[in-house]
Amino acid sequence: MSVHPLMQELAGLYSEERLLTRPGQLMAYESDALTAFQQRPAAVVLAESSEEVIETIRLCHAYDVPFVARGSGTSLSGGSLPIADGIVIALNRLDRILRLDPEERIAVVEPGVVNLKVSDAAKPHGLYYAPDPSSQSICTIGGNVAFNSGGAHCLKYGMTSNHVLGMTVVLPDGEIAELGSESLEGIGPDLPGFFVGSEGLFGVALEITLRLLPIPQSYRTVLAAYNSLHAAGDAVTAVVASGLLPGAIEIMDALAIKAAEVGAKAGYPTTPALLIVELEGEDSAVDAEFAQLMQIIEETAPVEVRIAQTADERARIWKGRKAAFSAVGRLAPDYIVQDGVVPRSRLGDALAEIDRLSDSYGIEVANVFHAGDGNLHPLILFDGREEGALERAEELAGEILELCVDLGGSITGEHGVGMEKLAFLPKMYGPTEMQAMEDVRRSVDGKSLANRGKMLPSGEAESLAHVGPHPLEKAGLIFRD
Amino acid sequence: MVEAVSTVAEIQEGVRTAGRVHVLGGGSKPALSTNCPASDALALNLSGLSGVVEYQADEYTFTARAGTPVADVEAMLAERGQYLPFDPPFAARGATLGGTVAAGLSGSGRYRYGGVRDFLIGMRFVDGRGQEVRGGGAVVKNAAGFDFPKLFVGSLGRLGVLTELTFKVFPQPPAFATVTADFDSLTDLLSSLHAVTGGQIDLHAVDFGPSDGGWTLWVRIGGLDATLEQRVQALRALVSAGENAPRSIDALLGRDEDDLWQQTRAMAWLPEDVGLVRVPLTPRRITALEEALSTGEGAARRYSVGGNLLWLGWPNGDATAGTPNLNDLLLSQDLRGIQLISPAQKHSPDDGKGPVLGKPLQNPFLRRVAASLDPAGKFGGY
Known part of the structure; x- marks a missing residue:
């Protein structure tokens, strides 16, 4: 039995306990906070250094195997869902705050640092990190960067992208790029701003320079x-x-x-x-x-x-x-969280319509939302054990997203498109915009390896077009039990 | 050849037919607009593509065409008690919204809530194929798709032609106050700066510069009128909390205060016939940079955004010629600058750097992105 050369190479890079390939080990990584989707990767690597991440990505590129970086797996849009037969690069062990500079009010962190840990570390200096997603006690900065996470306090100080000054990133073929700087100001296109929220499609942030604010x-x-x-x-x-x-x-x-x-x-x-x-x-x-x-x-x-x-x-x-x-x-065995945005003045219209939809579907919807910036979070309750319940809940969720687009808003305020809203991005943007995004992605990642199948539908089509046993499966390294 | 355009279709036609395209607006940053490196380029003047498309005061947003003068927008917002908190510079010189975004310019007020990058939420641009593409959205919070608005901030017209822009705005504070303090030395000022910017007073602007044998610090706060007096007292204490107290300290309110920042926006401190270079940095770099600058010709300086930005008056017309020159000086400090006004109005050869001085812009990520939006290099690349 031959072993896929990528697995051989990874085995040379990672010790056995940091290269997970057995079904029992992989199970924990099969989905993120969007539990309606599950996918088994070929392997999970537990990286402990930037060098390992870079080398893993170079190897994936060399062998044409897709990969997704993962932090704590709190994505509500399926952003860190594994790619079938791809590699999951787990970043939780890259959890060092490399530098905390109270005078310049910045923190340079690795991607696996938990959001709240940044504020904890800054607190003795009278500083904090402003973006506060509800999951801030477990979600990581790397994930926040990839999905431009928000929180309850975005109205005044913005989302993650408003607080990232610079980054060292590894592009999807292993090349390194330095984006931005430590200054609040810059010259040339705002590359950190463009990288933040790219949902892993542009590569992986290895070092992130965050702006800290004085505690109110x-x-x-x-x-x-x-x-x-x-x-x-x-x-x-x-x-x-x-x-x-x-x-x-x-x-x-x-x-x-x-x-x-x-x-x-x-x-x-x-x-x-x-x-x-x-x-x-x-x-x-x-x-x-x-x-x-x-x-x-x-x-x-x-x-x-x-x-x-x-x-x-x-x-x-x-x-x-x-x-x-x-x-x-x-209150219910399962639920879907939606994340649409409507113009603030249309909140009343949007809520009335969600109420009507909830009645007509006979599905309970709880509403929690960032009213200041029109960001709705309808929680659609269902019981996944009931035949067709998930499908009906998704149908309702889809109607809510279309409603947001019709009212002049967005399909996502802070959770990202991920896997969940793939079908809806083209409802918000036209074919020209979708093509422009796909072109940029292709130019950055010629093989569409980085988080393939998320955000842009064409990536998914490609992945679905992949039929028959994967080379890794043929090699006896992937199991479908 | 300069062609005045007033519709998107004209821009698309120009981009499709020309080999090279260069974009101009109000001409407030002549080193960017008149300094077109390629002699055969088609220069599109977007001043005619002007006007506000929609202003939704209740939503804190407006959409306007790229050639709209900043001053017009500011007047419109002021009527509803709103403003662009990033304090766009050169409004009085005729700066347009498109030029402000493309040049990536924010003024002193950027300290409080963020820069032009933080307030641009949506846009349309014509790419290198002549297609009009929409990016971002019209709502203040949006995480769908790639963030083209951020990419185009500071793009210098080299990724595409901006045609329409949507901004977030904020309610203008009812009143402002400014504490000014004179220090004997830069060291004393920087010590005070750390105390002020690390403190808990919400600051709108923090500028400083050399003055009469010393250094002057200007710190601006805003808010409800009734609170200002008490807050000014607290701010004065903070300004004096550095290692050496200022030799004098004063507070400005009302008309005088407003005039001070009007003059700052107009760069009134900049001597005539002197070029202007913008240099992002951090406070820690200032001491070394000041030493490096003191060995050359005397240069007028105004630090802004709490020491994150230097506006540098550079007397030599060509910042890349002579020894020492500014390009080399910035390189030695590991800094990057951009020439906005050049007194000699020189047309420098196309060396790929354009108006950028010091650390080059070249970057593998940017190279890939630019290749996709402008595959034929019509906008000149980086």
């Missing part, structure tokens, strides 16, 4: 309960129109509130809708803005208002919100 002096977090989602939406419009620029504006509906209660014992009021508004900044400025905010909120006739007086109370409000996704798992 104080926060003031307000929780307001309303009798309808519409009323909460009106309150958002009023807050935005006032000229205040809160750090976060979030809304949860009744089902999401229930989930947060079951999952995180958040102690939220039981009402049809909750609004969370958070101000941050200097004490005196926050005091004055808070007075203005409360006046606006009073005018929107909330049924209850709670104000976080302490850091603990603030943490409790956010805990319920950030736990809402996983907590929904307590």
